[in-house]
Amino acid sequence: MLPCKKCNSCNTGIFETCDNYDYLGSRSDGGFAEYVRVPVWNLVPIADNVSFEEAAMAEPTAVALHALRRAGVEVGDTVVIYGPGTIGMLIAQWARAWGAKKVLLVGTDLNNFEFIESLGFYDYFNASKGDPIKWVMEQTGGKGADVAMEAVGAAVTAGNCLESVCKGGKVVFVGNPHGDFTFPQNTYWQILRKQLSIYGTWNSRYDNTPKSDWGIVVDAMASGAVKVKPLITQTFSLEEMDKGLEIMKDHTEFYSKVMIVND
Ligand SMILES: [Zn+2]
Structure with missing residues (x-):
C-alpha cells in the first residue's frame, strides 16, 4: 500500500483509511513482472525460514x-x-x-x-x-x-x-x-x-513498526503460529498464468489462493 502521507488518516498513522492511497498490484501495475520498483518504506524483512510463497501471503x-x-x-x-x-x-x-x-x-x-x-x-x-x-x-x-x-x-x-x-x-x-x-x-x-x-475493518495496518499488522504477520510466519502454506491450493508459472486466472474466474476447481511463481 502506498498511502498519500498528506491526509488526516496518514497524519495520525492510520494509513489503512488514507483518503487517496495507491496499491502496487491493484491500483497501479506491479507484481506480475520480473522487477517491481518499491519504496524503501514498504519493504518488510522476512526471516530465512519464510519462503517467498509464504511471504506473498502477507497481505x-x-x-x-x-x-x-x-x-x-x-x-x-x-x-x-x-x-x-x-x-x-x-x-x-x-x-x-x-x-x-x-x-x-x-x-x-x-x-x-x-x-x-x-x-x-x-x-x-x-x-x-x-x-x-x-x-x-x-x-x-x-x-x-x-x-x-x-x-x-x-x-x-x-x-x-x-x-x-x-x-x-x-x-x-x-x-x-x-x-x-x-x-x-x-x-x-x-x-x-x-x-x-x-x-x-479496511485494509490492514502497515507502519513499519514491529507491532503493526505486517510486523506481527511476518513474525507469526517465522514462528509457525499461523500457517499460510496450506492455503496456497494451486501454483502456476508466469507462462501458465492464464490457467490460474481461469480457475478463479470460472471456479472450475476448488481454490483458496492461486499463486503465480516466477521460477
Ligand atoms: Zn493519506
Whole structure:
C-alpha cells in the first residue's frame, strides 16, 4: 500500500483509511513482472525460514489480523466466523493464536469442509442444511459467541452475526457487500437490545513498526503460529498464468489462493 502521507488518516498513522492511497498490484501495475520498483518504506524483512510463497501471503494474512484486532478478541473468547474462505480461515487461525477458546465456522455447500478440517478446524456448520444461529447457541451453552466475524458480505450472514453473539458482544464486518442490505426488524433490534459493538475493518495496518499488522504477520510466519502454506491450493508459472486466472474466474476447481511463481 502506498498511502498519500498528506491526509488526516496518514497524519495520525492510520494509513489503512488514507483518503487517496495507491496499491502496487491493484491500483497501479506491479507484481506480475520480473522487477517491481518499491519504496524503501514498504519493504518488510522476512526471516530465512519464510519462503517467498509464504511471504506473498502477507497481505491477506494482515487483512485477517487487522479484522480480528479491530474487535479486540480476548483470551477465552468464543469467535464465530461466517464465511470460511481464505480470509475467514486466516481469521480462524489468528483467533486461535490470539487465545480464543473456541473457533466456530459457518459455511455453505460452496465451502470445502475437507479443506477446513485439513487446517485443523472441526467446529463447523453447513448453513445450507440447518439453522446456524441455533447451532452457535448449542455450542455456547445458549449464551452466544463473544465475537462474530462477517466474512461473506451478504445481508443474511450479517444478520446471522447479530443473532449469534452474546449480550455485549462484538460483530466485525469484513466481507465486501454484494448488494443492498436489509434486516428484519427483530434482527436489527439485536444491536440495541444486546448493546452490541459493531466494527468495520479496511485494509490492514502497515507502519513499519514491529507491532503493526505486517510486523506481527511476518513474525507469526517465522514462528509457525499461523500457517499460510496450506492455503496456497494451486501454483502456476508466469507462462501458465492464464490457467490460474481461469480457475478463479470460472471456479472450475476448488481454490483458496492461486499463486503465480516466477521460477
Ligand atoms: Zn493519506
